[in-house]
Amino acid sequence: MEFTLRPLLVAAGVIGATFAVGWAADLVLRRIASRHPAAPLWQRLRRCRVPLQVASCTGLLLSSYRTAGVGQDHHVGIDRALTLLLIASVGWLSLRIAGAVVDSGYARYASASHDPARVRRVRTQVALIQRVVTAVVMAVTGAVMLMQFQAVQTLGTSVLASAGVIAAVAGIAAQSTLGNLFAGLQIAFGDMVRLGDTVVVEGEWGTVEEITLTYLVVRTWDERRITMPVSYFTSRPFQNWSRGGAQMTGTVFLHVDHATPVPLLREQLHRILKECDAWDGRSWSLVVTDTTPSTIQVRALATARNADDIWTVRCAVREGLIGWLRDEHPYALPRINHTPAPGREP
Template sequence: MLRPLITLLATVVATLATGWLVDQALQRAAARHPDAPVWPLLRRCRVPLQFVVASALLLVARPLERILDVPDAVPHHLVLLLLLASLGWLTVRVVAAGLEAVLSRYETVADDPARMQRVHTRISMLRRVVSAVIVVVTVAVMLLTFSAMRTVGASLLASAGIIGIVAGIAAQSALGNFFAGLQIAFGDTVRIGDTVVVDGQQGTVEEITLTYLVVRLWDYRRLIVPVSYFVSKPFENWTRRDPGLLASVILHLDHATPVDRLRTVLHDRLADNPRWDGAEWALQVVDTTPSTMVVRATMTARTPDDAALLRFEVREQLVAHLRDHHPEALPRLRTGEA
């Protein structure tokens, strides 16, 4: 009885020592290569690695059979299942760390926000797909360790066609969303950070999964939209190629408005506003009516949020200037005898 306890204790010590040594090695590698993000990310794999080491040692040494005084097959099978689950867990962590390292590395060298959003979306979707595949394969391998599963394998294969048809019909919506998610990830129709308009509601894409998208609205509500919506229905994407937008302000003014002076005021206000990107601006009379004329001020901004705020601020500033310096420019209702 003493020997199995010593073996179990040695397994625990070896597991802790392995985790500590690997963690120290990763810390030294991170110190030698501070620009490489993969080493700090790999430190997250310490716990699943320790489970792999512990289950592997228990599988080889078999101290539990003697300690628990049970048939060898029961603890051996349980330890084998633990080893397979730990290997799947470790693989998921390693793949996630590798993909996050690629994304972090790309963020340090990329200077195009649109391309950065596209890469971030694809890597996020790829991580979810790979993780799902690893989980499915791990569970399948664990099930194959049961003798009952191997016994009914022939009958399962014989009925695979019928089961596949039934499952396909039952999971048609889920499979449609799954493939739609892959199409979004690699088709570049919508990305994380894009500003979209869905059913008349404007928001920013906050998260993309294999089955749904999370759109954050202007009032911080979250709109959950199935990914199949974005491949079957039209929607507006304001930042697909360029996050910048052209903002416009419409004013209905009197015909006596000094347009040249107002154009100069607009340029001065834009020059002092950090939301204007300095690319384009204009002020034009676009229409007239018997009592007013329609003046449109346009200006560019870097992001949709900046464009919206810039539009509000410019409208307020122009109206305030006309009220204080040119009150005759504000619309008036003329009455008089013919």
């Protein structure tokens, strides 16, 4: 009877203690969060309840299963399995805590900052920091788990003896990967390109959707995804339309006849812009920029809040001016003359 009752009592005690630890931690964090509503850290730390309970349960089982008289002939295997589970749960808990700290810091900065460019910069840095922390924690956790096996410990000793040769070979083999890794860190902290920036690369216009330590994803206007190594942005020129602010100036060029009433065309441009919601009202103009024997070149200029709006403004201006000329002054549209010049015989 004792051999049956003791394991049940130990198991019930471990389960009860596990739930008590999780409940107490959640209660403390909930009260702190209610007293400090402006600090998002405490609310995000509540997501650590599950890995905390797993780690607590594993630790309690590791320290008490022998008291229950379970697995007397298999202590080595049980110890190793519970130790591996404990290491994995601690790594999981560390990732949750690190993620909560980083996310709360970014949330507070984003709510306090009124500069969208700075917010995108911090967002990019936070995303890369999280990836670095995740990689480091997973690597350390995996290494500690492997070191629990005697064969791996022996192998690790021999590997450390020849670490110089292995490091040299690995450095040569992973030269491209390491180059992209350092390029990713340079992009994150050098403020070259950020998440949400509008860029033009290889003749393609799009928005930076994802930045990792090795590659960058650009979402084009037609919803295609272009994946590029981050080293591209540190070694080649590219256009970043969002750097220095999202506001943009767009131009529309028209080729019209010399007889075009430019002052009336200028007034029509202003009317079109006032009816266009994408125009931000900062600036506009219409001037003659060039002339040829058959036409003149007219440049219409307008401003907008961002790259998407400037595209809308340019299309509206182009369509509105051409439609107005067609309806009101059709002679102003360019044409090819087939009649001889005055004073000359055909």
